[in-house]
Amino acid sequence: MPTNRRPLLENWLTRVLGTADFTLAHAAADAGARSYWRVLAGNRSRIVMDAPPASNDLAPFLAIAALLRDAGITAPEVLAQDTVQGFLLLSDLGDRTMLQAIDAGADPEPLFEAAIDALVHMQGIAMPTWLPGYDASLLERELDLFPDWYLARHRGITLDTREQAVWFDARTRLVNAALAQPRVFVHRDFMPRNLMPMQCADQGGIGVLDFQDAVAGPIAYDPLSLVKDAFRSWPLERAESWLRRYWERARAATLPVPDWPGFLRDADWIGMQRHLKVIGIFARLKHRDGKAHYVEDVPRFFAYLAEVLPRYPEFDEFAAVLARITPTRSDP
Template identity: 50%
Template sequence: MPAPAPNPPRETQRLQWARSASGQPALGLQRASVDAGFRSYWRTVGETPSRIVMDAPPGVEDAGPWLRVRDLLEAGGVRVPQVLTRDLDLGFLLLEDLGGPTLAQVIDADSADAHFDAAIGQLLRLQAIVPPSELGTFGEALLQRDAGLFEEWFLRRHLGLQLDCDDSDRLELAQRRLMDNALAQPKVLVHRDFMPRNLMPVVPGPAVLDFQDCVRGPIAYDPVSLFKDAFLGWPLARVDGWLRRYHQRASDAGLPVPPLDTFLRDADWMGVQRHLKILGIFARLHHRDGKSHYLADAPRFIGYLDEVLPRHPRLQPLAELLEQRVKPAMQALAAV
């Protein structure tokens, strides 16, 4: 009995599927974006209008959660990509093409107010959706995992720091206070990466991308992610103004935001927690996955921390650790 024919290479499968799904036997594909995970996105070439093929290879990526959250968000009025054809067994989806540039690529100092006002509108719709129980909760376990990323990957693996007892105590105290603050906040549906890079400037919109990791979590998480982005920096005074604008609109919409002073503190602390986590993720992408370009933005997060930590004496242990151990280690590494 002859052996079964081996599966064609993934790029061949992808092109064959795209041609069949679109009914265009001569179209081509070109990469549309690079993802930090195993998903990839490809734009069709040779047909009008163009489409996007999402490639989620079975065994390493499951498109099912993405589809379930997409449907949930659409039902709540959030602008998300339209799905034209799907094949979950092969791991391919054919999506509408929302265009080339993301919000991160078109926003500037002059247009930021208008773009962020539109983004807040989408965020308020997202946060008004009741989170289904199967999405999980941004709770103690997830916060502990996020905290571990900073110490394991950024401090130990990337900077080569071995913390002594005093350093470990300072970091643990700060992380515990950050986690307690996050756990005490009102809970809503949280995107977890609601930033300009994951927003597409279309009308109506912006359209929201990369939403498959939604959970039930702290209300301040997504607003601070939007204004203190991994790849774009803004003056602190403008960020504070946008956070106030979000708070007013969220309050008017009936979302469970606390009083303004409490919310601004929560946003600061949530931002600190997120910045530490992202430093760990960027270091992991570099050392484990060979995706080193993310580390170029690490100084941005140290800058965010430098801006905010002086406002909050209860986070002084973290500020001391950064000044005495982390910054000298980063400088030494940069000099190598």
């Protein structure tokens, strides 16, 4: 937290809580400018979001939090807000994410079961008209992060004329495929780091965080994000077993998923879009925002791409371009 915001936050909390007798402990930070702090006052724990207003708009978070909670999804309750200063006081869903629980040795199977249940529930939400669409412009801007930030800025690579044509062909195919999928509520970062195992007797299952960028978009996006995590990889067979489990439950819930081969293709292709986007985002975080550690996970995404590209001959030329530039672990 910037030092000039700490007094503002403490003064606001004193007014909201009605006491200055509280402690603040860092809880989490994300890739943006937001940070999260655990507020302990008496025997109660809450979370405060610090979202500097110059770089954050709290309106989407507030609207989507209400949408999720009204639909019965476990999401933080907004207890107090100051959108001018950029502070939210939220209910505390716990101090260990699904990813942290797995890294600490928890059995991933029941956690993925709960996450899949929450996802199917979330995708059944009737989408409000104000929810932004995952349209062609947004898909293209995200994909362009790969050549602009990863290739050009991070690696100093310039594609030749033929390679540029291959890139634009792949880009067009991925955008068109994404737009052709059935549209549902899309969290856009539905992965174990943003999911909270709930242990309370009245709150089983999984809590959902970091949903402020949600859109109406391709049905395979969030299931793919869940099993092809940004910070932990699973064997392809296991990831696809979870993906099929999602598909079975989605069909049982009458969500608009195609047959299994069609859904797997949709997941593979929207996965390519996400993997390329995230590679570009991680490079931008290093070079624009000074957050260098994210690029250490870039090889994971090239590995994800290499897993599925051989399935689709229409991407053979693109796969050859990627093979030339795939980084080693020593040079992400």
